[in-house]
Amino acid sequence: MATRTITFREAINEAMRLEMRRDPTVILFGEDVAGGASLPHMEGENKEAWGGVLGVSTGLAAEFGRNRVLDTPISESAFIGAAVGAASTGLRPIAELMFVDFFGVCFDQIFNQGAKLRYMFGGKAQVPMVIRSMIGAGFRAAAQHSECLYSIFAHIPGLKTVVPSTPYDAKGLLSSAIRDNDPVIFFEHKLLYDTEGEVPEDNYTIPLGVADIKRKGKEVTIVTLGRMVHFSLEAAEKLAADGIDVEVVDLRSISPMDEDAVLTSVKKTHSLVVVDEDNPRCSLATDVVALVADQAFDYLDAPCKMITAPHTPVPFSPTLEDVYIPSVDTIVSTVKSLRK
């Protein structure tokens, strides 16, 4: 399969484009996913005002028309609920919830409706929808546009939760999410959009719930995801220079979670550091540590460590936000502390 270097943003766009070509029931809607709806000088000429607030859906309205790429009013409850209703009656909608921080205005439609319909109806319905949403700090976007919060979604039975870290993973995982027959929440870290990587031109899928070893190592296991994969890899390079051989496990999806990959790695390295940009209480980090404490306790040579955001909202000032985000230096020093 021919590959070339494209950005994380382009990879997501390409997954949607190829899936929409493949299946006429796939549609995309959300705030400004095209932009400029109904204006004669835009819609008439197949132009987009934005193609998504950060340009992720650029060109889709032009190719598929505005009947399949729909701008919405700023009514998250209505259009997330519409995704649930459309999915349970025959479409495969992709709904874009611009920032995860906005889930508070529409969570009922996600967790009481989308996540539960199949169960409440005794298995006689399915909800094949994807909600795409931006996550992550570092954009100087302050407390209501910067959180991760994926742990909250992973907590909900009925939802699947995906957090890709590279363009290759983003394209393959999003294709899987769109073809999946369950509701999938697909999180895109906004600071990864401009990162680049080798991506095949054709369609491909990566199964949900399969972790990827981003760096093989023998001495310490780092379990991580999203943007923190890159921080962990950078830390691993520095640690290698000091003679410490770190393995980096990228979970890629946290519900389902690849428990075997975590346990296999920890049984090999005998130590665990979880690097997670989400807040620490009842989180992915605590979940992974609990898994290892429960099922690989005897293999551990050191206490499990969690490197997370603090139990605070995301601050605005760059100097404060940089303290909030887990740093490469913290990862390096934490791994070193295990070796003493």
Added chain:
Amino acid sequence: MSLTSEKMIDVYETMVKIRMFEDRVAKLFAEGELPGFVHLYAGEEAIAAGVCAHLTDRDYITSTHRGHGHCIAKGVDINAMMAEVYGRGTGACKGKGGSMHIADVDKGMLGANGIVGAGGPLACGSGLMAKTLGTDQVTVCFFGDGAAEQGTMHEAMNLACCWALPLVFVCENNGFAETTPCVYHCSAKNISDRGVAYDMPGVTVDGTDFFAVYEAAEEAIGRARRGEGPSLVECRGFRYYGHFEGDAMLYFTEEDKERNRARDPIENFKKRALERGLLTEAALTEVDTKVARIIEDAVEFAKESAWPAPEEVFTDVYVKYP
């Protein structure tokens, strides 16, 4: 109006089925036969029957916590409904949903719903499906006067109108949001007046008058089916039972109850049908007898059905979860 005498008998049967089902459930609940709690539809029969008379299995409805009437009018199997209320494995949802979540997607019934006002957004979804695929399916969103005050209904009505979806919003205004009167919780004189805010036709009809509901629904559903966009129909009525069973209904005076009995939608229908010579007393009695048997058979079916197997707790969460 397009009512043949066969159709008249059908809708009468639907209304009687709802009434007898609810009266029976009330009795079973009082006897301690049923787990959980139930919200009964008796008194509002003309609304579900008058609206659903214009729908086929391919059309969709979203419903409310008071959903038994909608299920029956949309053709959900009575045995499966009763077994679901009993929590048995033969229930419409295998006993996993209960009274508040009875659903049958194959019949176009997208579920009773425990969250007030949640049906509006869901209805936009099935409406969007029909529009995207170019079918002539219509979705009806039933909601109560209490739900009218939820932001979701505002969002859904606006979105449905922006996208010109084939939807009808049917407000069942029974006068109370739980115990709180509509005159207190609603700032508008008529909930249907809110249609103006969305440039959507809005009409208020007597929800105890089957013929009034039937005519208003015919026009609104016809509009939706022709691709002319959503409408809002407010049906004013009452419920005989409390918000849920066990509610002492202290907010009803004896005079209120008497006034409601005088407006009984089924008696009202019978009287008009007989006066106009559209149906005979014998035909109506035949329906009453038949439905009474159907309801008793349903109770027997539910009682004799097994409880769900314990391992059913773990299934149907996902289509596939590795």
